[in-house]
Amino acid sequence: MEKNNGYTRNFGSIKDLGDPLPWTEGVANIYEHIAWYTATVLGVTKTTFWKTILEWNDDPALTGLTLDQRVQAIKTRLQEEVNRNEAKDRYDKLGSTIAKPYECLRRQRFFSEDYLNKEFDLFLSLASDQYVSALYGQIYGRDFTGAWSVHGNGGRFQVSTLYEMQMDNIAYNRDCHRLVANELKLGGKKNRDQILKYARLFQTLLDRALVPDDTEFHLLFISDQEGDPDWDMEIDGEIDHIRRVGRNGQKRLVDPEVIELARRVPKAFLTWHQLINFNEEWMSHLKPEQSVEKKLLSGFNQTLGEKYYLRSRQGVS
Template sequence: MKATEKYRRVFGSMSHLKESMPWTMGLSNIVEFLVWEPQRILGVSKKQYVRQIIEWATAPELKDKEVEEIESIVSKKLNHKMSESEQLETYSKQTMGICSAREAVRRITFFSEEYLNKELDIFLSLCSDNYLDQFYGQFMRFEQGASWSTHGNSGIFEASTELKAMYMDNLAYNHQSNLLVANELKFNGRKNPDQLLKYCLMYEHLLEKGFIDKGAKFLLLFIGGSALESNKQCLVDRELALCHKRPKKYQYLLRQELLDIVDCLEVASITWQSLIEFNNCYLAENSLCQVEQKLLQGFNQSLQSKSFMHLSR
């Protein structure tokens, strides 16, 4: 049985992006993220961690020691390593090596793009349809007033779609308006050199598998520390030039079917600071329930605490 089949058997699956997932799935996605990337907790890879413990435990000077004594010595060495790597300032640079639980939480909370992805997953899944209408309405025209469903890069998404060619961050889908929005997060970095074409590949795959409807409009929205170049054709031309330079590697991105999708693709960007400002305007201009007020205010507070809001100044 394939891994995807095992996953679907245990956790279920979906057959179309119009299906809404519970916001609590965002919590299980965080668990998945930490389980599959234990270096986020350990400070080093699991292999490096195990090897270090073995090296300490098999040191020549411990050859004739009792297990309890070896355990005590290894524990002291481990605590010393964790103490060495721990930083006591919120935005201190990350050090290498095994880290304590407190240091792991600091790194993930303030420096991790993947963790921010999970925060956005939960945020968008709890946002009202009106909020998403107004937010995405800044970037393209579509029929408003319908329902939205959002999907993070979860195990259920991967196992259901079996999309292997690329990893997306978050998708928002409006079935009635037949609109797909791909939210691509950048902690404070740049667009990947083949990212537009890769997202068109994802669109093609979702369409072939029946997860979106034929003719769905497609918006690729970059959210990052700085605004993206606004000329889509220039972005596409640079990606195509890269592919033509390395045709063996990128031949699958040069198919005419993908280029047809590129022609219909809308590309936009917004900075994290502008997103915070949009949220503040939305709070001021709309009569919101207390839950949505707290949702927007809390997400703004989290964004304002990230390292890119402080170290880039």
């Protein structure tokens, strides 16, 4: 709670999910992610990094050297290490090694699901309300109208809802009282408790009056893999998994009301290639004065096309 209070004191919390946040909140979430997950800039976790340096410092070859000499020797070894771990090609195999900043960026930009999550946060928060409504309307076969408020996975959302809940992206429409949770996948599969987690998250939003009681909840999975899930079977598997091996903190995921909500929420599955095609179709109808949105959509399509898992599924080397 003290940690949460400190965060709230500096950055605030969410009182109503429909309150607009600036798109720059996505930039803050990027920085926060980097600060917490240092492998994004070091190539390995912070703990692994300092343990490696300590091991190098214990090298018998450094015995008797001054502090400055030890620093220089380790600095030289570190430079040799990052040079050795630098990829020769954009899509070279990933390694969990200490790396140069550019190599860390390569691993994140072309392979990382977390990196794509942050790109999606900015993309959806800047897209027009008409675009977001049309996208969800096509997916769910229903009319969506009004203004959208988009929230990525960051401290402000976590301290206002469930601190232990790692979600990807949520879009809320106060005008039509509809909320869509966007779960993004790149090179991985659905987690074994994911649908139930989102059901409990939505229940928390209702309990804390962050959304009205008549809000309709929708769940959308976007993946690089094709899929046509049997949702009831997926939920049955999640229930069985949690009851068998779930930790104490997960037990509330199998409360009857959470399970009931998980079963009735509208769910949909979309591939990134289908999203690319939707964007292309949307751009074909944009007018010259809508050039900003065209740049937004074409830029997002371009970055999606650069992802390793999307290129490999198209047979692109």
